[in-house]
Amino acid sequence: MATIYDVxxxxxxxxxxxxxxxxxxxxxxxxxxxxxxxxIADLGYVPSTAARLMRSNKSGLVGLITxxxxxxxxxxxxxxxxxxxxxxxxxxxxxxxxxxxxxxxxGGHSDRVPKLIRTFxxxxxxxxxxxxxxxxxxxxxxxxxxxxxxLANCYDDAGTPCILPxxxxxxxxxxxxxxxxxxxRIGYITLTPGHEATTLRTAGYRSALDExxxxxxxxxxxxxxxxxxxxxxxxxxxxxxxxxLLSLDRPPTVICFGNDRMAxxxxxxxxxRGLSLPDDxxxxxxxNYKLITQTLYPTLTSAELPYAAIGIRATELLLSMxxxxxxxTKDPILVSGPxxxxxxxxxxxxxxxxxxxxxxxxx
Amino acid sequence: MATIYDVxxxxxxxxxxxxxxxxxxxxxxxxxxxxxxxxIADLGYVPSTAARLMRSNKSGLVGLITxxxxxxxxxxxxxxxxxxxxxxxxxxxxxxxxxxxxxxxxGGHSDRVPKLIRTFxxxxxxxxxxxxxxxxxxxxxxxxxxxxxxLANCYDDAGTPCILPxxxxxxxxxxxxxxxxxxxRIGYITLTPGHEATTLRTAGYRSALDExxxxxxxxxxxxxxxxxxxxxxxxxxxxxxxxxLLSLDRPPTVICFGNDRMAxxxxxxxxxRGLSLPDDxxxxxxxNYKLITQTLYPTLTSAELPYAAIGIRATELLLSMxxxxxxxTKDPILVSGPxxxxxxxxxxxxxxxxxxxxxxxxx
DNA sequence: CACGCCTATGACATCGGTGTCATGACATCG
DNA sequence: CGATGTCATGACACCGATGTCATAGGCGTG
Numbered sequence: 001m002a003t004i005y006d007v008x009x010x011x012x013x014x015x016x017x018x019x020x021x022x023x024x025x026x027x028x029x030x031x032x033x034x035x036x037x038x039x040i041a042d043l044g045y046v047p048s049t050a051a052r053l054m055r056s057n058k059s060g061l062v063g064l065i066t067x068x069x070x071x072x073x074x075x076x077x078x079x080x081x082x083x084x085x086x087x088x089x090x091x092x093x094x095x096x097x098x099x100x101x102x103x104x105x106x107g108g109h110s111d112r113v114p115k116l117i118r119t120f121x122x123x124x125x126x127x128x129x130x131x132x133x134x135x136x137x138x139x140x141x142x143x144x145x146x147x148x149x150x151l152a153n154c155y156d157d158a159g160t161p162c163i164l165p166x167x168x169x170x171x172x173x174x175x176x177x178x179x180x181x182x183x184x185r186i187g188y189i190t191l192t193p194g195h196e197a198t199t200l201r202t203a204g205y206r207s208a209l210d211e212x213x214x215x216x217x218x219x220x221x222x223x224x225x226x227x228x229x230x231x232x233x234x235x236x237x238x239x240x241x242x243x244x245l246l247s248l249d250r251p252p253t254v255i256c257f258g259n260d261r262m263a264x265x266x267x268x269x270x271x272x273r274g275l276s277l278p279d280d281x282x283x284x285x286x287x288n289y290k291l292i293t294q295t296l297y298p299t300l301t302s303a304e305l306p307y308a309a310i311g312i313r314a315t316e317l318l319l320s321m322x323x324x325x326x327x328x329t330k331d332p333i334l335v336s337g338p339x340x341x342x343x344x345x346x347x348x349x350x351x352x353x354x355x356x357x358x359x360x361x362x363x
Numbered sequence: 364m365a366t367i368y369d370v371x372x373x374x375x376x377x378x379x380x381x382x383x384x385x386x387x388x389x390x391x392x393x394x395x396x397x398x399x400x401x402x403i404a405d406l407g408y409v410p411s412t413a414a415r416l417m418r419s420n421k422s423g424l425v426g427l428i429t430x431x432x433x434x435x436x437x438x439x440x441x442x443x444x445x446x447x448x449x450x451x452x453x454x455x456x457x458x459x460x461x462x463x464x465x466x467x468x469x470g471g472h473s474d475r476v477p478k479l480i481r482t483f484x485x486x487x488x489x490x491x492x493x494x495x496x497x498x499x500x501x502x503x504x505x506x507x508x509x510x511x512x513x514l515a516n517c518y519d520d521a522g523t524p525c526i527l528p529x530x531x532x533x534x535x536x537x538x539x540x541x542x543x544x545x546x547x548r549i550g551y552i553t554l555t556p557g558h559e560a561t562t563l564r565t566a567g568y569r570s571a572l573d574e575x576x577x578x579x580x581x582x583x584x585x586x587x588x589x590x591x592x593x594x595x596x597x598x599x600x601x602x603x604x605x606x607x608l609l610s611l612d613r614p615p616t617v618i619c620f621g622n623d624r625m626a627x628x629x630x631x632x633x634x635x636r637g638l639s640l641p642d643d644x645x646x647x648x649x650x651n652y653k654l655i656t657q658t659l660y661p662t663l664t665s666a667e668l669p670y671a672a673i674g675i676r677a678t679e680l681l682l683s684m685x686x687x688x689x690x691x692t693k694d695p696i697l698v699s700g701p702x703x704x705x706x707x708x709x710x711x712x713x714x715x716x717x718x719x720x721x722x723x724x725x726x
Numbered sequence: 727c728a729c730g731c732c733t734a735t736g737a738c739a740t741c742g743g744t745g746t747c748a749t750g751a752c753a754t755c756g
Numbered sequence: 757c758g759a760t761g762t763c764a765t766g767a768c769a770c771c772g773a774t775g776t777c778a779t780a781g782g783c784g785t786g
Contacts, residue, residue, distance in 0.1 A: 015774090016737085016773095016774075022773095027733055027734060028734070029734060044507060046485055048485065048771090048773070049486050049487075050412070051773040051774085053773090054414055054741040054774090055774045056741090056774075059413070091470060095470065100486075103465075103466040107458065118409065121409045122409055122410060123413075123463075264659075265660065269660065291624070295627055295628055296631065298631075367744095377765065380766075382743065382744060383764095390765090391764070410742085411741090413741090414741075414771090415742080417741095417773090418745070418770070727786105728785105729785085729786090731782100732781105732782085732784100734781085734782105735778100735781105736780100737777090737778080739777105744769105744771090747766105747768090747769105749765085750764090751764085751765105752762085755758105756758100
């Protein structure tokens with residue numbers, strides 16, 4: 001590959017002058033500039049970032065660590081890779097920064113992270129974004145002070161700057177919209193208990209009920225997520241949870257699910273019980289994973305998990321930190337998403353519910 | 364950041380000796396080695412790949428260009444990012460090569476490709492894999508001779524080495540398995556006509572029919588894919604296509620769809636017409652996109668598009684070329700996938716069909 | 727015309743590693 | 757005991773770019 005010296009010799013000037021032409025700094029006579037540019041074109045010269053980095057100590061690289069790309073096929077295909085949208089957001093936000101994004105993948109093995117960080121440091125990245133596959137706590141090895149670090153979709157105990165989805169607000173807004181449509185018996189089949197998302201969303205669910213003066217009924221709330229990616233067990237749990245809800249004296253008029261995939265399965269289960277959607281029962285999901293929400297029939301109402309926005313916010317924060325600014329806050333930055341309405345939720349005749357509830361209240 | 368000189372000074376040896384310890388070459392006394400390793404640990408020294416590259420001219424980098432990660436949200440979410448599995452395959456195959464994968468993304472704009480290749484060349488990548496989002500022809504700018512290039516899921520007129528899915532074989536095997544289950548009226552609602560995949564799969568469909576002695580009925584074959592990602596138009600086309608198939612004098616007993624997403628939509632459409640799956644009508648998809656095939660109820664029979672395998676083969680080919688081997692063939696390398704059976708295809712009472720067909724043949 | 731100033735350009739050192747070769751201290755062998 | 761070989765280590769140049777400083781020529785001004 002041609003070097004700056006080859007170009008200089010071909011153009012009959014010094015390497016420094018070629019450098020000036022490439023970088024557009026210093027004064028170069030128009031005729032000289034043309035000679036140099038011709039030589040560059042003729043030789044197919046491409047400057048080496050490595051050599052440039054050695055002098056400037058500015059790599060122009062930003063590292064991204066994720067498991068989104070090469071999660072083990074089973075898990076990734078089951079979950080539908082929603083966290084990949086975070087990576088998309090990062091790409092988008094990085095596009096005009098002039099920096100190059102170096103993406104590394106854990107391949108599902110978090111013990112590979114230190115090695116990836118090491119590789120990034122060898123390449124002298126200016127910052128690293130770590131993306132988790134779901135909202136959770138992580139522990140990362142310490143990185144050199146010169147390397148800025150931002151967490152997306154996760155947080156740690158060290159107070160590393162992080163961007164998180166506003167799970168409380170999401171479920172709260174979703175349930176609020178269901179109440180506005182006249183529902184008051186609202187079932188909620190959650191993801192695995194103990195997960196951040198489950199805890200926060202359950203709080204949002206209860207908060208929306210409270211606000212509307214609807215008493216919380218524990219029988220309407222149950223988990224159906226499992227830790228292992230055991231499809232069969234998950235299916236059984238889901239079937240059982242739906243069965244228990246439908247067997248209640250006062251069954252729910254709408255069921256919320258922990259994610260869109262559970263809701264998608266529920267479509268089949270509910271129909272196999274002879275129920276029609278949304279006339280006999282309404283359904284809502286979570287994530288707004290469009291492949292599901294928009295392709296299902298009827299389209300699915302869901303709370304959007306703002307993955308792309310998380311990625312964008314994380315990138316903006318990192319770039320700002322690279323420029324020398326301190327993180328604006330020590331608290332996690334929460335990103336909210338809208339409720340996306342499909343046809344899976346029926347409008348109930350509110351007046352009746354309303355009147356009867358008034359009747360009861362006033363009796 | 365500490366340099367090799369800092370380490371040398373701290374350990375009281377020459378930089379060259381530190382280099383020897385790091386790379387494990389040359390003979391170094393055990394005591395010296397320990398001193399150096401302690402100095403490295405104390406200083407948190409990480410060698411600079413840039414400086415190393417300057418001497419060795421071996422970057423250890425492989426570039427990957429894809430649109431899989433940051434396709435415009437609409438399209439990506441609609442298509443479900445199956446081509447991402449190619450990237451997964453590449454990651455997996457690259458894992459043990461000792462090389463670092465540099466992933467760049469077109470963001471859906473193919474006019475950005477030259478700039479990305481340029482960036483790769485600045486980093487002196489040893490090879491580039493270009494991944495297309497669907498099986499098609501592409502035109503890429505020429506790259507330096509020193510940079511090896513492999514195409515995955517696409518091909519060009521210049522005869523660049525490429526890996527392609529065996530679309531003919533996939534549809535052939537799928538239809539063959541349907542015939543084996545006793546079906547002979549097999550509807551096929553294809554993707555957009557003119558696409559490589561559509562042409563090849565239609566040939567596979569016809570070939571399987573021919574082989575079984577089933578006459579091809581043009582009324583059973585129709586396209587329902589549209590070029591634009593116009594969800595509404597697609598839905599209407601699909602609805603209409605299904606309607607026409609069901610209105611035939613001898614309607615099909617099974618319908619194949621161009622991809623799993625179309626099949627997923629068909630579930631809703633067929634059910635809204637009062638048909639039950641698979642008792643009244645059988646359905647088959649294409650891609651084996653597990654989020655759909657395994658989550659749908661009943662599970663969907665599909666031909667697997669071997670994306671991961673395409674990525675793996677592409678990587679193996681590229682690594683071999685980097686080592687100086689010539690591409691083994693000038694023809695595209697085709698990768699086949701299996702038929703994955705779900706519960707969406709009913710076993711027909713073959714004996715009757717069989718006897719009646721014998722009756723006809725022998726009369 | 728001499729002086730200062732600006733423009734255009736080049737010489738040289740430098741960044742952080744590694745390849746080449748040299749060197750000194752021992753060990754081995756005839 | 758001297759010649760030769762091996763081991764451990766260091767001096768030095770070099771990879772390809774760029775920052776610093778120097779320099780030569782042209783031009784305006786007193």
